[in-house]
Amino acid sequence: MPVLSPSLLSADFGCLARELAALEEAGLSWVHWDVMDGMFVPNITIGPAVIASCRKDTNLFFDVHLMVERPGRFIGQFVDAGADLICVHAEAETHLERTVSEIARLGARSAVALNPHTPLAMVEYLLPQLYMVLVMGVNPGFGGQKFIPFCLEKTRRLKEMIIAQDAATLIEIDGGVTLENASSLSAAGADILVSGSAFFAFPPYRQRHEAFMAAVAKQ
Ligand code: DX5
Ligand code: ZN
Helix, strand or coil, X not given: CCEEEEEHHHCCHHHHHHHHHHHHHCCCCEEEEEEEXXXXXXXXXXXXXXXXXXXXXXXXXXXXXXXXXCHHHCHHHXXXXXXXXXXXXXXXXXXXXXXXXXXXXXXXXXXXXXXXXXXXXXHCCCHHHCCEEEEECCCCCCCCCCCCCHHHHHHHHHHHHHHHCCCCCEEEEECCCCCCCHHHHHHHCCCEEEECHHHHCCCCHHHHHHHHHHHHHCC
16 A cells, blocks of 8 residues: 655645644655755745754654755755655756765665656666655646656556566655546555645545545555
């Protein structure tokens, strides 16, 4: 059964502490932070200071997605802010192996994100050391977009690659995840499903979480 990691991009940024408390109260264990720098993606969101200010009030697992150019510059700041997992984009880092090694060295779980067009080959040699690979289901930058259909087959092929290497790497699907496609994404190999608009637009959160879990159970 996959974990649901709600993307705060679709939450109320005016009361993040209350949103985090509501997620925890509703039984969620992960939360997805979308960090955007306006360069790697045409949008700007939050930085390490916001994450640090929320860290002390919640035990949720902070799944931090850096949509940032040259993210290696900021790993230390996000670890210090309380990130449990740091995901960097393969397209944004020249020395990707060095950056994912640094994430692990500093004590966080390491992950690499792939934009829809980016081949799985970009992570083939990194799988044994990666905690997770994030498969983007949309072009990054905004919530509320439609899932790109070929990303389902891409997920299946990534799962095959992980099995072939006898690796323990988890798969996260991020972007365009809905109640309607959650089951097929899970069957394709997703271990974590990120949902922003299809989750936060349908409170109460406990019932929405249960609806996602029920949808996946129908596999
Ligand atoms: C997009 C972000 C996603 C997004 C998901 O760049 O990485 O996490 O917020 O939102 P939905 O589920 O609405 O596509
Ligand atoms: Zn994301």
